[in-house]
Amino acid sequence: MARERDESKRAAIMAEAKRLFSERGFHATSVQDVVRGIGLPVGSVYTYFQNKEEILKAVIDEGWEEFFTELARDCAAEPSPLARLGLIVRRYLPRLLADADFLSIILTEGFRQGDIGEKLERVSGFVGAAVNELAQERGTALRLSPKQASTALAVFFLGGMDAVRLARRGSLPLGEGDLIGFIELIIESSFGVRLPPLDEGGGADEGGGTGGTGDA
Amino acid sequence: MARERDESKRAAIMAEAKRLFSERGFHATSVQDVVRGIGLPVGSVYTYFQNKEEILKAVIDEGWEEFFTELARDCAAEPSPLARLGLIVRRYLPRLLADADFLSIILTEGFRQGDIGEKLERVSGFVGAAVNELAQERGTALRLSPKQASTALAVFFLGGMDAVRLARRGSLPLGEGDLIGFIELIIESSFGVRLPPLDEGGGADEGGGTGGTGDA
Amino acid sequence: MARERDESKRAAIMAEAKRLFSERGFHATSVQDVVRGIGLPVGSVYTYFQNKEEILKAVIDEGWEEFFTELARDCAAEPSPLARLGLIVRRYLPRLLADADFLSIILTEGFRQGDIGEKLERVSGFVGAAVNELAQERGTALRLSPKQASTALAVFFLGGMDAVRLARRGSLPLGEGDLIGFIELIIESSFGVRLPPLDEGGGADEGGGTGGTGDA
Amino acid sequence: MARERDESKRAAIMAEAKRLFSERGFHATSVQDVVRGIGLPVGSVYTYFQNKEEILKAVIDEGWEEFFTELARDCAAEPSPLARLGLIVRRYLPRLLADADFLSIILTEGFRQGDIGEKLERVSGFVGAAVNELAQERGTALRLSPKQASTALAVFFLGGMDAVRLARRGSLPLGEGDLIGFIELIIESSFGVRLPPLDEGGGADEGGGTGGTGDA
DNA sequence: GATGAATGAGCATTCATTCAT
DNA sequence: AATGAATGAATGCTCATTCAT
Numbered sequence: 001m002a003r004e005r006d007e008s009k010r011a012a013i014m015a016e017a018k019r020l021f022s023e024r025g026f027h028a029t030s031v032q033d034v035v036r037g038i039g040l041p042v043g044s045v046y047t048y049f050q051n052k053e054e055i056l057k058a059v060i061d062e063g064w065e066e067f068f069t070e071l072a073r074d075c076a077a078e079p080s081p082l083a084r085l086g087l088i089v090r091r092y093l094p095r096l097l098a099d100a101d102f103l104s105i106i107l108t109e110g111f112r113q114g115d116i117g118e119k120l121e122r123v124s125g126f127v128g129a130a131v132n133e134l135a136q137e138r139g140t141a142l143r144l145s146p147k148q149a150s151t152a153l154a155v156f157f158l159g160g161m162d163a164v165r166l167a168r169r170g171s172l173p174l175g176e177g178d179l180i181g182f183i184e185l186i187i188e189s190s191f192g193v194r195l196p197p198l199d200e201g202g203g204a205d206e207g208g209g210t211g212g213t214g215d216a
Numbered sequence: 217m218a219r220e221r222d223e224s225k226r227a228a229i230m231a232e233a234k235r236l237f238s239e240r241g242f243h244a245t246s247v248q249d250v251v252r253g254i255g256l257p258v259g260s261v262y263t264y265f266q267n268k269e270e271i272l273k274a275v276i277d278e279g280w281e282e283f284f285t286e287l288a289r290d291c292a293a294e295p296s297p298l299a300r301l302g303l304i305v306r307r308y309l310p311r312l313l314a315d316a317d318f319l320s321i322i323l324t325e326g327f328r329q330g331d332i333g334e335k336l337e338r339v340s341g342f343v344g345a346a347v348n349e350l351a352q353e354r355g356t357a358l359r360l361s362p363k364q365a366s367t368a369l370a371v372f373f374l375g376g377m378d379a380v381r382l383a384r385r386g387s388l389p390l391g392e393g394d395l396i397g398f399i400e401l402i403i404e405s406s407f408g409v410r411l412p413p414l415d416e417g418g419g420a421d422e423g424g425g426t427g428g429t430g431d432a
Numbered sequence: 433m434a435r436e437r438d439e440s441k442r443a444a445i446m447a448e449a450k451r452l453f454s455e456r457g458f459h460a461t462s463v464q465d466v467v468r469g470i471g472l473p474v475g476s477v478y479t480y481f482q483n484k485e486e487i488l489k490a491v492i493d494e495g496w497e498e499f500f501t502e503l504a505r506d507c508a509a510e511p512s513p514l515a516r517l518g519l520i521v522r523r524y525l526p527r528l529l530a531d532a533d534f535l536s537i538i539l540t541e542g543f544r545q546g547d548i549g550e551k552l553e554r555v556s557g558f559v560g561a562a563v564n565e566l567a568q569e570r571g572t573a574l575r576l577s578p579k580q581a582s583t584a585l586a587v588f589f590l591g592g593m594d595a596v597r598l599a600r601r602g603s604l605p606l607g608e609g610d611l612i613g614f615i616e617l618i619i620e621s622s623f624g625v626r627l628p629p630l631d632e633g634g635g636a637d638e639g640g641g642t643g644g645t646g647d648a
Numbered sequence: 649m650a651r652e653r654d655e656s657k658r659a660a661i662m663a664e665a666k667r668l669f670s671e672r673g674f675h676a677t678s679v680q681d682v683v684r685g686i687g688l689p690v691g692s693v694y695t696y697f698q699n700k701e702e703i704l705k706a707v708i709d710e711g712w713e714e715f716f717t718e719l720a721r722d723c724a725a726e727p728s729p730l731a732r733l734g735l736i737v738r739r740y741l742p743r744l745l746a747d748a749d750f751l752s753i754i755l756t757e758g759f760r761q762g763d764i765g766e767k768l769e770r771v772s773g774f775v776g777a778a779v780n781e782l783a784q785e786r787g788t789a790l791r792l793s794p795k796q797a798s799t800a801l802a803v804f805f806l807g808g809m810d811a812v813r814l815a816r817r818g819s820l821p822l823g824e825g826d827l828i829g830f831i832e833l834i835i836e837s838s839f840g841v842r843l844p845p846l847d848e849g850g851g852a853d854e855g856g857g858t859g860g861t862g863d864a
Numbered sequence: 865g866a867t868g869a870a871t872g873a874g875c876a877t878t879c880a881t882t883c884a885t
Numbered sequence: 886a887a888t889g890a891a892t893g894a895a896t897g898c899t900c901a902t903t904c905a906t
Binding site: 462463464474475477478483484 | 902903904
């Protein structure tokens with residue numbers, strides 16, 4: 001009976017916040033800044049979010065949820081561990097890296113939220129499982145203890161994302177391709193395999209968009 | 217580099233600023249905060265620094281200069297590439313990791329002046345040289361191109377830093393030792409060598425202590 | 433006095449507003465606060481009241497009307513001046529004191545509409561009449577002029593209210609019973625009488641219960 | 649060496665705050681309001697007070713301290729309990745009542761601070777001592793228990809102040825003289841004494857001002 | 865009539881920087 | 886040179902009221 005909550009406003013706030021948080025950081029972005037560009041009054045923000053911090057949380061959590069849900073679905077549908085690793089490295093890693101704003105936020109402000117570790121562990125689960133199965137299948141003795149394996153995963157994942165983020169900012173003479181290539185190399189030389197090429201179209205039967213974590 | 221009189225005040229401001237910036241970030245630290253703990257009047261900050269941002273710049277630049285000068289000196293004095301790699305991994309990497317919180321704010325709050333690309337490349341030179349010499353010495357065919365080498369360095373350095381930060385706040389079941397160990401393992405298994413122990417006892421196992429990139 | 437439909441909503445708003453105004457004051461209570469606890473939409477407040485201030489006005493005026501109507505009825509029905517004084521002190525004073533927190537906000541937040549002067553004077557009439565009749569009946573020479581009588585009433589009422597509020601927050605080692613007892617003592621020793629016990633059991637000793645100036 | 653803290657600014661803030669808090673209440677007065685009339689920038693307030701609440705606290709505490717210090721000194725200097733009561737009722741009560749703003753604040757916002765009870769008890773001490781000595785001296789059997797005595801004191805003190813406050817606001821048809829007279833009457837008829845007239849000049853050998861709690 | 869999203873002035877407070885002393 | 890009070894724009898957030906639905 002009253003005006004209805006306008007989800008497009010919520011989305012607009014999140015999109016602008018994502019852009020600005022990534023560009024100048026959370027603290028250096030004021031709520032007024034967020035609202036200025038999209039022509040909304042300040043008060044509106046507080047219709048859709050409890051406070052500034054909740055905008056950040058929403059950007060991180062909802063972006064991640066979308067990314068992870070698709071990753072999990074595709075992994076569950078693929079029995080071959082090699083193909084699964086290929087999927088992760090060649091479809092999902094680029095997708096993550098493509099969304100520069102999201103990447104930036106999750107690596108900087110995400111640390112302030114307690115939940116980056118948990119997010120990392122969730123991907124670790126999939127990667128770790130694929131690696132273990134692959135090692136078993138190929139009879140390769142894994143030389144990494146479980147602790148070393150999880151260290152390796154964290155280092156490659158975080159280091160890769162951070163490197164690309166800085167590269168995109170111009171701080172590092174590095175391309176996204178270099179990173180993907182480097183990780184492929186590590187996997188292939190560790191297991192003596194070749195990651196299979198993606199059969200594109202095979203996992204993108206999902207909803208409307210262009211993919212990516214949001215609005216890359 | 218001395219700008220005025222009383223270098224000790226300047227150093228005190230930088231030390232306190234670094235501590236607070238690491239702890240709560242640049243924007244969340246006020247100039248008054250910096251000055252409060254060390255009993256200096258606000259005004260004095262502007263005798264030694266043009267503005268708040270210049271304090272950060274000074275901490276970064278002077279800290280790095282000190283770090284890199286020592287690294288370069290030690291590397292120059294050590295003819296064995298293996299011992300040089302050991303030095304880098306066991307003495308200088310821990311020093312960097314000890315400052316992970318501070319380093320991360322440079323990468324975090326959107327500053328351009330960090331210029332870590334250039335800094336990383338300077339270290340890259342030393343690491344790359346050591347690796348190349350080692351490969352030649354041991355007859356191992358190096359499989360990494362220069363670009364891959366610098367990618368690898370960036371990934372290991374940034375990933376290591378992020379992992380340590382996450383570990384420090386309990387989000388990752390990981391110690392700094394695990395990380396150093398992991399990197400040693402990568403090097404040792406890649407070249408079939410053992411990194412030699414450091415000459416002195418200082419700074420080797422857990423880099424917590426006296427180190428730091430720039431407490432002057 | 434009904435203004436629209438659904439008198440129960442209006443009453444619920446008034447009751448909750450009174451509770452919150454008493455607890456935290458008028459300015460510290462938002463219209464949203466009032467409405468939150470009773471599950472009504474904000475807009476509905478403006479169906480029943482012109483604005484926030486009108487809620488307060490309604491609580492005051494209607495509460496008082498009810499209080500005074502009953503007081504007047506009971507006094508009119510009781511021919512004995514002594515019994516009438518007993519009624520006032522033992523039934524109606526506790527009712528007022530039960531609402532001390534609410535009454536105090538009327539006297540506190542700078543409202544003109546409380547108009548307690550007029551209200552107090554109306555009670556003054558009944559008390560004065562009872563005192564005069566009692567004095568005449570017992571042959572006691574009344575030493576208080578009408579002005580002194582109304583001064584006395586104001587002092588006892590306001591002082592009692594303040595004392596009870598202070599006592600309630602532990603700032604004064606005093607119970608509501610002590611206060612009632614003290615006023616009884618003043619009356620009894622001034623006229624050499626004993627105030628008769630109330631007919632019913634309700635409301636006499638400690639006015640905490642069902643009373644109130646206007647919970648409708 | 650820097651500008652010196654300007655106590656006159658602090659005083660101006662307190663004076664204006666006192667006026668406004670008394671006129672419209674603490675919550676209805678903004679810090680901007682306080683500062684507007686005296687041509688000071690908002691920031692200045694926070695040079696002299698930690699926050700808005702501290703202004704209120706300062707107004708109440710410093711006003712009271714001044715009042716109470718003089719009262720205590722004069723009482724200590726006067727051995728006759730009767731003269732002491734006279735002093736209290738005829739010099740200090742009027743002085744308190746004369747400062748309408750202070751009166752208003754202490755009776756409204758003062759309740760929010762925990763310390764009105766303590767302030768009351770401090771005066772109670774002096775009044776109670778005088779009354780006890782007087783009773784002993786005159787052989788009058790005091791009919792009030794200690795608890796009743798303190799109840800009486802609280803009621804008369806608070807009720808008196810509150811009545812005058814409302815009277816001054818026009819809410820009560822009552823003068824300050826009526827109140828003083830009423831209290832004199834109570835004392836005189838309770839003890840069968842006459843309060844002696846003040847020998848003015850005898851206690852006012854104190855510092856600069858016109859007396860009163862501040863700027864009556 | 866009922867609803868609750870929308871609005872934007874207003875709130876208390878902070879803070880980098882200046883500048884009178 | 887040293888000091889720290891002064892400044893006022895800016896901050897995140899609230900809220901009485903309106904009005905589209």
